[in-house]
Amino acid sequence: INGESFDLFSGKHSSFGAEAVPTGSGVLKGIAGTYKGRAQISLAKMSDIDGLNGDRFTAGASMTLYQSEYTHLGDAGSVEIQLLSSVDWTASCDTEGFSLSKTEGSGSAFITVSFDANPSTEASRVATITFKAVDAIVAGVVFTLTQMPYQALKSDAVVEYIELPVVDMTSDSLVYISHDLTHNGDLLHNYSLLFDARSKVSRWVAYKLYDELLDQVTSRTDTWAYDPKLPIRDQANIEKRAYTKGVRGHQLPSGDRLFSVDANEQTFYASNIIPQNADMNSEIWASLESKIRVVANDCDTLYVVTGPLLTTEEGQQIEYTTDIDGKRVAYPCAFFKVLLQYRKESSAFGGYSAIGFVIENNTNIDKNISSKYAKTIDEIEALSGFDFFHNLSNEWESDVERTFDANNWGL
Structure with a gap:
């Protein structure tokens, strides 16, 4: 009763x-x-x-856990356990590399489990934290902590696509990533990037545009997500909202990848997203993206490289914004796009011609792109420090990169 x-x-x-x-x-x-x-x-x-064969419980004694298991990334970190108890207790952990903030106590308590990075990049490891009652016959409880394999910052093999700049990974914070997908039963290269874990943005994103890739058979997915090829610790959290300064801007536009859902979803990876001024993003930057699609529809293949300029000659200090988790993310002072078009009917320079654009990352007086923002590839190489279109034949590369004809680009 x-x-x-x-x-x-x-x-x-x-x-x-x-x-x-x-x-x-x-x-x-x-x-x-x-x-x-x-x-x-x-x-x-x-x-x-006959069934009364267990140990006797202490009257009114109890011990339980608010949560009995947890899975963590492979990085170093900590987890808080909430113990609900009416008795004195002890706590112990059976796995090396894990430590407890308390190993004994009385009544309910919070116990923090701290741990190093998982030494393995292939296997998960499991720690068992056991709580036992002291001077009271009450069943103990167990908390199971699973730590996933450590994800290292690791580059993909470099494939020399025409659009790729020279891939410079002299800094241990720089990695080359290539994103592919299966389309109509075939493996298709979507885009490549050079990611900087220190600034948490890609220094450039390179991709192609041609007829099949310009098909519009799906719509914008808005599946903001971490890049699965990069450690989460090195990426900005862009899943829920924009940065404290700037909006979430694409380097490879979502509108350039509407030929498949998978291709569009990959454009929402954090590695392709970068802080942009809201007006710049929705006005002149969007105008440039639209102009590029017009050009791509009019030539055989268009090769594009987009990236940020993090500093200028006048200002060598990188500005930072923060994401929702408080991580510092580089806020570019400007952006570049370099374009290389191929027209097989053209005899000049093997059918290749090029142009570049630089747009400051602020509210711009102009809402539409024009020739005043155009530059030669050589000029943008000097500004960015990158060597573009080096896979072109030496016979044409220097001529293509030292000049541009605005009329060839509808400007």
């Missing part, structure tokens, strides 16, 4: 009426009922108490 006690009895003529009832815990069989407000259980035979 009161949840704590009941009367146990047998018939007065039963052969086991004088037997002592075990003081342990377990399963008790019988006929339950109440009499004058008291709970009663009537035994029919001695074997009804």
Whole structure:
């Protein structure tokens, strides 16, 4: 009745009426009922108490966990365990590299488990944290912590696509990443990038545009996500909202990858997203992206490289914004796009011609792109420090990169 006690009895003529009832815990069989407000259980035979073979519990004692398991990335970190207890307790961990903020206590408590990075890049490791009661017979509880393999900052193999700049990975914070997908049963290269873990932005993103890639068979997915090829610790969290300064801008536009859902989803990886001034993003930058699609539809293949200029000659200090987690993310002072078009019917320079653009990352007076923002590839190489279109034949590269004809680009 009161949840704590009941009367146990047998018939007065039963052969086991004088037997002592075990003081342990377990399963008790019988006929339950109440009499004058008291709970009663009537035994029919001695074997009804055979199930009372466990240790005796302390009256009112309890121990449980608010949450009994957790999975963490392979990075170093900590997890807080909430223990709900009415007794004194001890805590222990069976795995090297994990430590507890408390190994004993009384009553309910929060215990922090701290741990190093997983030394393995291939296998998860599991730590078992065991809580036991002191001077009270109550069942212990176990918390299971699984740490995933450590994800290292690692480059993909470089394939020399025409659009690729020279891939410079002299800094240990720079990695080359290539994103591919299956389209119509074939493996298709989507885009490449040079990611900087220190600034948490890609220094350039390179991709192609041609007829098949310009098909519009799907719509914008808005699947903001971490790049699965990069450690989360090195990426900005762009999943829920923009930065404290700037909006989430694409380097490879979502609008350039509407030929498949997979291709469009890859444009929403954090490695392709970068802080941009809101007006610049929605006005002159969008105008340039639209102009590029017009050009791409009019030539055989268009090769594009987009990237940020993090500093200028006047200002060598990188400006930073922050993401929703408080990570510092480089806020560019300007952006560049370099374009190389191929027209097989053209005889000049093997059918290739090029142009570049630089747009400051602020509210611009102009809403539409024009020739005033155009530059030669050589000029943008000097500004950015990157060597573009080096896979072109030496016979044409220098001529293509030192000049441009605005008329060839609809400007």
